[in-house]
Amino acid sequence: MSLINNVTGGKPTPCARCQHFDTVLIVRAEHLCRDCFTKYVGTKVLKRLEANKIRGGFKEAQKTVLLPVSFGASSVTLLHILDQQLQDRAQQGRHCGYNLHVLFIDQSTVLDEVDVRDAMELLSQRYPAHKYTTISLEDCFDYGIEFEGLSNSGEDRLQHIISSMPSATSKVDFIDIARRRLIIAFAKKSGNDSILFGDSTTRIAEKTLSETAKGRGVALPWLTADGFIEGIHCIFPMRDLLRKEITAYASMISPPLTPLISGESPKVSASSKDTTIDGLMSQYFESVEQNYPSIVANVVRTSGRLNPLAMLEGCRSCSICGDGVSTISWGGEQQDSVISSQPANRDGQKPALALCYGCARTALRPQD
Ligand SMILES: [Zn+2]
Incomplete structure (x- = not known):
């Protein structure tokens, strides 16, 4: 979308929809006046x-x-x-x-x-x-x-x-x-x-x-x-x-x-x-x-x-983001073992039960 002035050098062209007002914008290749654009x-x-x-x-x-x-x-x-x-x-x-x-x-x-x-x-x-x-x-x-x-x-x-x-x-x-x-x-x-x-x-x-x-x-x-x-x-x-x-x-x-x-x-x-x-x-x-x-x-x-419906079956909620954790194996990365392999956090609490791949990778990834 560009301002028409940039394209035609300021020469007004009629709106492609109403054919009445001058074009003010080109939206997805269509010349539109203000009214038709809004x-x-x-x-x-x-x-x-x-x-x-x-x-x-x-x-x-x-x-x-x-x-x-x-x-x-x-x-x-x-x-x-x-x-x-x-x-x-x-x-x-x-x-x-x-x-x-x-x-x-x-x-x-x-x-x-x-x-x-x-x-x-x-x-x-x-x-x-x-x-x-x-x-x-x-x-x-x-x-x-x-x-x-x-x-x-x-x-x-x-x-x-x-x-x-x-x-x-x-x-x-x-x-x-x-x-x-x-x-x-x-x-x-x-x-x-x-x-x-x-x-x-x-x-x-x-x-x-x-x-x-x-x-x-x-x-x-x-x-x-x-x-x-x-x-x-x-x-x-x-x-x-x-x-x-x-x-x-x-x-x-x-x-x-x-x-x-x-x-x-x-x-x-x-x-x-x-x-x-x-x-x-x-x-x-x-x-x-x-x-x-x-x-x-x-x-x-x-x-x-x-x-999303296909994935809801057999899903548990991730304890951090709340999104589904698939229990269907697609390489093992999303299994519960992800969380059990996490160390206890700094408060010494027990690790949570379910963690999705994204949270395991991003939120709880150990510091480099
Ligand atoms: Zn998560």
């Missing part, structure tokens, strides 16, 4: 929601949908589109079908994040019809989440676990796991029916390759596909949109969403010691999506063919 983005999201039937029927009880926000362009744009859909339906006197609950997980104690307290305030002022909650990543223990086999006692427990991780990649990996488990636990405790994750095509492609590289390939359907986790319907409504399309949308609508967005651009550390697999993948797909968006979409389509 419609294109909204339709991609609403189609996904329709396919997953998140709205209850007219006679059914109103559903509650959890929307975790990171203040990146994708989750803020998703909130905007959902808010608009609910407003449109209300204006037409139609049944809304669901209530929206916006959740922010504060990770500032473990990651260098900008303070987003004001951002949450701005968000709730712009979209006042919904419920807003902020919780800290450390609250995961209050939601009954345990990371058996990892340091599990004392104050600053989370900090303690993270500082015991052997590499920058495993730290980021663990924080992602804790965040995801906390979102699901919060959704269950608050009585939400579904969770809408804001991951774009680009983000899902990054996740597909980085999770595979971290030994979590077996969990990809749970991490990237629409489906049920612990009874909660997890949906990725932004999965058909590239990050650059979402960013363009966020700056193009009126008023723009840009003041509500605080960063998120992938950054790669200058020091190789602090470089993470996730950081490298973000950087890679950031460059690929500029000129070869079909490669990004292709990675996502391919991982979308994996079937």
Whole structure:
């Protein structure tokens, strides 16, 4: 997608869809005006929601949908589109079908994040019809989440676990796991029916390759596909949109969403010691999506063919990430012996019972 001025030297061309307004963008080889582009983005999201039937029927009880926000362009744009859909339906006197609950997980104690307290305030002022909650990543223990086999006692427990991780990649990996488990636990405790994750095509492609590289390939359907986790319907409504399309949308609508967005651009550390697999993948797909968006979409389509149902049979839950540990041998790496071969942790507790390949490789890998 490029600005038309870069392509035609500023000569206006009509929009390929409406034939009326001037083109402002070329989206996947199609010349689009502002109106048709914003419609294109909204339709991609609403189609996904329709396919997953998140709205209850007219006679059914109103559903509650959890929307975790990171203040990146994708989750803020998703909130905007959902808010608009609910407003449109209300204006037409139609049944809304669901209530929206916006959740922010504060990770500032473990990651260098900008303070987003004001951002949450701005968000709730712009979209006042919904419920807003902020919780800290450390609250995961209050939601009954345990990371058996990892340091599990004392104050600053989370900090303690993270500082015991052997590499920058495993730290980021663990924080992602804790965040995801906390979102699901919060959704269950608050009585939400579904969770809408804001991951774009680009983000899902990054996740597909980085999770595979971290030994979590077996969990990809749970991490990237629409489906049920612990009874909660997890949906990725932004999965058909590239990050650059979402960013363009966020700056193009009126008023723009840009003041509500605080960063998120992938950054790669200058020091190789602090470089993470996730950081490298973000950087890679950031460059690929500029000129070869079909490669990004292709990675996502391919991982979308994996079937989580086939793997659920005979699965146990990993005591760290909560994903399935296959009991079917595919080389012996995922067997219980993985954990029994781990030394007792520093608190002298007994090792946990089940550990997936990814956690055995990444989270608990002994320091090099
Ligand atoms: Zn695991």
